[in-house]
Amino acid sequence: MSDTPGYELPFLLFGGFRTLIDRLHAELARRGHPDVRPSYGFAMQAVGVQGATASEIGRRLGVSKQAAGKSVERLEALGYVERADDPADARRKIVRLTEHGIDALAKSADIFDELRAEWASTVGRERITALENDLRAVVGPAAYRLDAAGWFSS
C-alpha cells in the first residue's frame, strides 16, 4: 500500500485555498482595496449585484439576520455597500454594492484568473483542469456555498 497518509489531503486543500486567498488580498491591497478581509468577500458575494435585504444576506451566509446586519454595518462603514429604503415595503432596507464594492469584486475576479494562470504555468494547464474536475466530482455542488466564514468555529 504505502500510500500517502490521508491527513495530508485536508492540509493540501486548505493550504491551496489559503495561498490563493492570501495572495488575492495582497493583490487587492495593492490595487486600492487594503481593508477587504476574507469574510467581507463572502459577504459582498451574498449582497450580489442586485442588492438584498439583511435577512436575505443572513440566509445566504447561513447566519442570523442580526449577524448579517452587523456585517452590513461594517461593510457600510468601509464604503463597500450602502443602504436605502425599499419604496415598496417600509419594513425593508435594501443593501446595495457601491462603485467601490463592485470594483473590489471585479478586481477579485481578475486576480483569481491571474492566479489560476500562474498555477497552470507551474503544473500545466491540463493538471489544473483535471484538479478542478476531480474536486467537482468528490464535493459536488456543495462547493459553491457561501456560508463559509466562521464555519471553522462551528
Add this chain to the structure above:
Amino acid sequence: MSDTPGYELPFLLFGGFRTLIDRLHAELARRGHPDVRPSYGFAMQAVGVQGATASEIGRRLGVSKQAAGKSVERLEALGYVERADDPADARRKIVRLTEHGIDALAKSADIFDELRAEWASTVGRERITALENDLRAVVGPAAYRLDAAGWFSS
C-alpha cells in the same frame, strides 16, 4: 480561451477541505468524540505527543500565549489534555495529551485514511495522488502550517 473562471478554484479547494473536515467530525462524534471542534484538532496537533508549554503552543498556532492558554483551558475542561508542573523549571506548566486526546488523534488519522480511500474509489487512486502532487507543487511546504484556525478573520 474560455477556461474555467479563476474564482472556482478557491471554492473547490475550500469545498473539498470542508467536506473532509465535516465528515471527519461526524465520524469522530460517532466514535466517542462528539465535542471535538475543527480548531481543537489543530490545537491538539500543536500540543503534540511530547507535550508542550502554552507559550510554545501559541507559537505553533500563530497566536499569543494568552490565546493559547485559553485554548488549553477549553481542551482541559473537555478532558483532551492535562497540565503538570515542570520539575526542571518552576515557571512552566507542561500540557500533555490525555489517553482521550491521543485516542481522538489516532481515530482522526484512521478516518482521514478512510476518506481518502473513498475519494480514490470515486475518481481513481492515481487522480488523488496526482492532485496531492500538484497541490504540493503549487503551495509548497506552507501547506503544513498549523496556524489555520482563526486565520479567516485576519
Add this chain to the structure above:
DNA sequence: TAGGATCGACAACGTGGTTGTCGAAACCGT
C-alpha cells in the same frame, strides 16, 4: 379586517482572539 409572518433594531451574552501588565523564576555576562 384580524391574525400571523417578516422586517430591522436593540440588548445581553458567549467565544476566541488581542494588548498590556504583573510577579516569579531562569539564564547569562561580568
Add this chain to the structure above:
DNA sequence: ACGGTTTCGACAACCACGTTGTCGATCCTA
C-alpha cells in the same frame, strides 16, 4: 555570585463576530 534581561503563566480590559430573545412596525392572507 550577582544583577540585568528574558521567559514563564496569570489576570484584566477590550474587540470582532457570532448567538437568542424581544420589540414595534409593516405586510400578507384567510
